[in-house]
Amino acid sequence: MNIHNTNRIPPDQSQSVSHFPETTSIGVQDGPLAVISAALKAARRHKLAVAVWVVFCIGCAALYTVTATPFYTATAVLLLEPRRPVGSGSSDGALMPSLDVGRAESELQVLRSERLLANVFNSLQLANNPEFGPPEAESPKEPGPGASELSGLRTAPPSTAAILQQRKFENFAERFTVRRVGQSYVVEVSYTSRDPNLARRVANAAVSAYLLQSIAAKADAAKNGAEFLQGRVNALASQARSAAAAVTEGTLPDAPTPDADARVIGAALQPLKPSAPRKTLILGLGAMIGLVGGFLAVALLQAFDRRIRTPQDLVQRAGIPCLAVMPEVLRKTAEGRRETVDLRNVNAPWFLNVKFSTGVRDLRTSIQLALSARGHDSDCVIALVGCTPRTGTTLIGLSLARLLQEGGRTARLIDTNIHGAGTFFLTPDSKAGVGASLADLIINPSHLALAKFVDFGGVSVLPSRSPYTAVGTGISLSSSVFQSVIDQMRRGGYVILDLPPLSVSAESRVAARRADVVVIVAEAGRTTVDELSDAVNGLIGAGANVIGAVLNRA
Structure with missing residues (x-):
């Protein structure tokens, strides 16, 4: 039996993707490093979009800092002191201080109490301050008749003025803060307002109200106590009047208040710069949100992106060995299309591209290793097929054939895209005569001995069909004549089949099973x-010997 008259792989020997050898190579990372590496590569691919997003976030943050209403914070500082008996006439009492942690926390609650804040709010007449007035849209409306009124049980609803007054007081109290400094007895009383002068007045008034409350309690105790000393009462009353006047004016007492349970160690000064918005923090937060949001968006795009971009994607995501990586060698025009090339040019720029030449050599080595493993080293058929149109199979096939010829082997390329509108640049002269294309040979098998090749830069090419010639639907790559053409060609050396894209023609699977090895060409960033x-799966199911894939235009 003539071995050239049989298929290289019997159709009943179906294979699966698992026939590939272990695809985890030394150069492919795995685990967390692979995830980080993929994220960084995706960020580099989308660096322009990430940069635009970060600038947008920083711009929004800057716009907010410019347009936001500034707030000022004034802080007064109190020092809590031990409580002395009411009857002691001086601060030189012999009793030990009676100040503990529990009392310190209690004094903080006194400072936060609604009674003290209401005293400050009313003394400074803040009810008329528009800063605390709710918007008109939030102003309470007059209540309508309720169920209790309809049933005859009339209850007095709160008046609109009372509700509005309560809302103003709540807005005032929300900006008041009291904080104990660490575990010490130093207390910071702060107030935040759009008006720096108002912030200072409220902070000082709150401190004065606290002193007034403490002194007033001692004055009442002195009047009602068993030891009634008129001089002591007068001193306490003087201190109380001074504290009350300070609350009304929003300042600290003019006279000393030695009988108070606290001592002012720092008056609230009018702030010179706003405490909010904090521009540096907001800009930094905007930049952080931009970076984190950009990376998250890139991560989501990477997670949902099914396109093959790197050799690692071929190995890890598709489970297919990567035989070679080809760079983009064709320049694009202003319309975004790749420029027209002359494949007959021996001095074409891609042949001088180091990365492209290295990729072709890697492909040749991988094919020779696969052929050696099958016991074939010459007179073999190599099929190149793409998943989609314009993946670059023709250019890779011509380059591979030229490299094989430079190594002393004979190589021919057959363009099998008979019915497609593909590579018209692989066409013979219209006056070439019979046997000038694959379609002519399939129609007239007697012309096999008269097969004519077109010279493309030193490579013999059998075009798929003659130009401007209609091809009948009866011509198929599954015919036995096509097998005879392959057998005739392979006697002179290597035969490279440039098959139609799998997404266009199902005949590619039939033609691929006639080859010794099949290489899939995937376009980086396009093939999924x-x-x-x-x-x-389709090629292996048809009985083709798929040895791996080439990543083109990476």
Whole structure:
């Protein structure tokens, strides 16, 4: 039996993707490092979009800092002191201080109490301050008749003025803060307002109200106590009047208040710069949100992106060995299309591209290793097929054939895209005569001995069909004549089949099983994992010997 008259792989020997060898190579990372590496590569691919997003977030933050209403914070500082008996006439009492942690926390609650804040609010007449007035949209409306009124049980609802007054007081109290400094007895009383002068007045008035409350309690105790000393009462009354006047004016007492349970160690000064918004913090937060949001968006795009971009994607996501990586060698025009090339040019720029030449050599080495493993080293058929149109199979096939010829081997390329509108640059002269294309040979098998090749830069090419010639639908790559053409060509050396894209023609699967090895060409950034998996499963299901894939235009 003539071995050239049989298929290289019997159709009943169906294979699956698992026939590939272990695809986890030394150069492919795995685990968390692979995730980080993929995220960084995705960020580099989308660096312009990430940069625009970060600038947008910083711009929004800057716009907010410019347009936001500034707030000022004034702080007064109190020092809590031990409580002395009411009857002691001086601060030189012999009793030990009676100040503990529990009392310190109690004094903080006194400072936060509604009674003290109401005293400050009313003394400074803040009810008329528009800063605390609710918007008109939030102003309470007059209540309508309720169920109790309809039933005859009339209850007095709160008046609109009372509700509005309560809301103003709540807005005032929300900006008042009291904080104990660490575990010490120093207390900071702060108030925040759009008006720096008002912030200072409220903070000082709150401190004065606290002193007044403490002194007033001692004055009442002195009047009602068993030891009634008129001089002591007069001193306490003087201190109380001074504290009350300070509350009304929003300042500290003019006279000393030695009988108070606290001592002012720092008056609230009018702030010179706003405490909010904090521009540096907001800008930094905007930049952080931009970076984090940009990376999260890139991560989501990477997670949902099914396109093959790197050799690692071929190995890890598709489970297919990467035989070679080809760079982009064709420049794009202003319309975004790749420029027209002359494949007959021996001095074409891609042949001088180091990365492209290295990729072709890697492909040749991978094919030779696969052929050696099958016991074939010459007169072999190599099929190149793409998942989608314009993946670059023709250019890779011509380059591979030229490299094989430079190594002393004979190589021919057959363009099998008979019915497609593909590579018209692989066409013979219209006056070439019979046997000038694959379609002519399939129609007239007697012309096999008269097969004519077109010279493309030193590579013999059999075009798929003659130009401007209609091809009948009866011509198929599954015919036995096509097998005879392959057998005739392979006697002179290597035969490279440039098959139609799998997404265009199902005949590619039939033609691929006639080759010794099949290489899938995937275009980086365009071919998806699903397309590649379907291509591999379809080819292997048809009996083709798929040895791996080439990542083109990476």
